[in-house]
Amino acid sequence: MPSHHPWAVGVEIGGTKLQLGLSRHPEGFDGLIRRTIVPADGARGILAQIEDGFAALGEEHGLRPGDVRAVGVGFGGPVDAESGRTETSFQVEGWTGFPLAGWFREALGVPLVSVHNDADVAGLAESRLGAGRGRSPILYLTIGSGIGGALIIDGRIYRGAGRGAAEIGHLRVPPSDLAPAGAEWPELEKVASGWGIGAVARDLARTLDAEGRRWGVQDESGGDPASITAVDVADAARRDDPNALRVLGQAHDAMAHALCEAVALIAPARIILGGGVSLMGEDLWFAPIRSRVDAGAFAPFRGSFDIVAAELGEAVVVHGALELARDALKASR
Template identity: 50%
Template sequence: MVKPLLLGVEIGGTKLQVGLGHGDGAIVRLRRAPIDPAAGAAVLREQILEEADRACWAHGVTREAIEAVGIGFGGPIDAEEGITITSHHVSGWDRFPLRDWCRSQFRTEAVAIENDADTAGLAESRFGAGKGGATPLLYVTIGSGVGGGLILDGRIHRGTGLGAAEIGHLWVIPPDADGRGGRTVEQSASGWSITRFAREAISSGAPGSETLADLVDGDLEQLNAEVVALAAGLGDACSLALLDQAAHALAAGLAHAVTLLGLRRIVLGGGVSLIGEDLWFAPIRRRLEQLVFPGFRGSFDLVSSALGESVVIHGALALARDARAAHRQGSA
């Protein structure tokens, strides 16, 4: 029996990925390409078509062979309406009817669109670190920002329809009565925030920041979370303190999530999580154990992503498979 050919797409702020597969946990063709955020959404949409065509040609088929499309979009979306609400990186996505555009370009009604973190969570649940039925599962991606996806019994939980599990926007330090100050998980634990605090430490001459400054030859524009992790690995006290601060903030957000949702598994992905076990996962686990509702201690675990850089494509192909099945059922 010939398996249906599906297309999965990841639309990010700096990266585009397209993959062909069958929605069963395998990718048969994958293409990655950088994007130019300044070029806008219209140029990016043309790039999607070009990369999809190249993936199809490499597979020996044309675009017409694709039976369903799944997309993980880097920004808030309305999945029911099939529209992108906005992108914080690429202009031109405001209220764009992405599902209808895909239907016209790929000539299939079976199209599904979700937020990229939700899509990644679906992939981990079905094919990765949550495979085997760990539910509820919370996937958290820590990169330039912090996003989350809640998976219940193998399905994305969307709340009222506009998303759920936006853990990056939980307050870990509440603002004052006038709404001033405060800090969210994203403002504390993202790659962007770690970099910002590191730059402030160097600029203020904080004790122990010399190693950080030396690693970038004093050029603060070259500083990022990866450099902070490298300095921490060398024993730099300032960098160790910065990562510990970020880990504690993330653990506080995760403690709220566990307490509210009774999670079975937490999966951490994204570039910041590549910092590794000793400097990232272990401190988060220790702090989470301290902060979580005592009655839930021992009822959940925290693990790293199993699907790496292709996680959103795996999830997008799963979305495409579900969309095809739903379309066929509705047409029967």
């Protein structure tokens, strides 16, 4: 279909998932490719997959070399956005100090490349296209295996002194009654991410075993405490299992503590919660967190913000990466 908009590509590079979206429209995709990453193949394996993905999109849409004018990238790890270099990945080897923007320019002939952390890119997408439309500032959290955050002000990623900002998953939160006496304050993602919820549940199962008691969740997940996941906890909580509710209650408390601190510091107009853990839904996730934040937030700011679910689903980072590419195109005119 004829269009005066140039072609752009949005890329999500995660620890297990690669996505490429092709578009020449203000919103949406003309084509979308998903690939499973093989961490053992390292960064070079992912780069080869990106080249294959570009070729497949080009063939499908009849693109010629040079037709793609801009690429935006949401990368699963810290980046130097100014230089377009990845600082490291915590899942895949080979990304330390890698000149990713330069690679896109040299290997794929794309002149305009913008590289940001994937949580920032997802937050950008939600602020412009999803649950944050018309609001500012937006505080976005993606709660999955870890917890990432983004602060979006007037539709722009806030990056502090240049290395990122809104790393809410690394805020310290008070230890719960499930923690050993005298325990240090853990980071938020240690207790409220999917991995963290599973880890707390596994520790509880081992404690109950040592006391001669058995937690049914352990048996339902194969009998070994090491096999318990956050999904098992959520399933048990829906059946009103008291231990599962205790584990989730710790996550709710920790999340609310961190959000109250964030509200006091940045006074967001809207807080958006995304990621796999948020798929627990209203009763198990959003309502308990809202009630705790409502009770604990800085009193003068109560009523000035709300907490809502993300809207853009598993393609959120690709949407945001395309927004980065479109920004680069606008700036180049």
